[in-house]
Amino acid sequence: MKKRITAAELMSKLNADPKFVVQRAKREEEHQKRVAEFRRAEAPLVEELRAAGFAVESVGSLLNTATPYPKALPILLEHLQRPYPGDVREVIARALAVPEAKFGWDVLTRLFRDERDDERAKDGLAVAIAAIADDQTIGEVIALARDPQHGSSRLLLLSALERSRDPRALAALMELETDPDLVKEIRVILRRLKRKR
Incomplete structure (x- = not known):
């Protein structure tokens, strides 16, 4: 069985590796530049x-x-x-x-x-x-979520559909459940909504 090492021991080992130290310094420099x-x-x-x-x-x-x-x-x-x-x-x-x-x-x-x-x-x-978004604007959110040209950003719109009491929102979630970009998140949302009922 392999002996476990602590985080401090791992950091000590990494800090002793010149290649790791150079890479870390380079990453930090790039971060500071950004x-x-x-x-x-x-x-x-x-x-x-x-x-x-x-x-x-x-x-x-x-x-x-x-x-x-x-x-x-x-x-x-x-x-x-x-x-x-x-x-x-x-x-x-x-x-x-x-x-x-x-x-x-x-x-x-x-x-x-x-x-x-x-x-x-x-x-x-x-x-x-x-x-x-609210129930007055939910129709527009649904249209944006349905439009695949908006890519994965559509995932971030789903919280408005989950929160909405408008029946169109739930219908849209169920319709979009087959969308490959949204399927995983929508299944999670639908399970949450089912538990709340």
């Missing part, structure tokens, strides 16, 4: 948020706060329509994933439909749409 590029790209939005009274270091700061930020939402929605890199647009969209952002429904769904270049941005938009 962070710096992200901060540089988001700077105009961060400046505008600060000028509006929000003490943020990054747009991502809004994702980690329990304090509502309704006055920031119009700023976020306006910046989401600018040509930021995909990772910045993703974070902006996720920061709009709050019920108070419902006023931006038309813009968010248009941007989702039009997004072709960046999967991260499309995912962020799907998260925002699912968060603000």
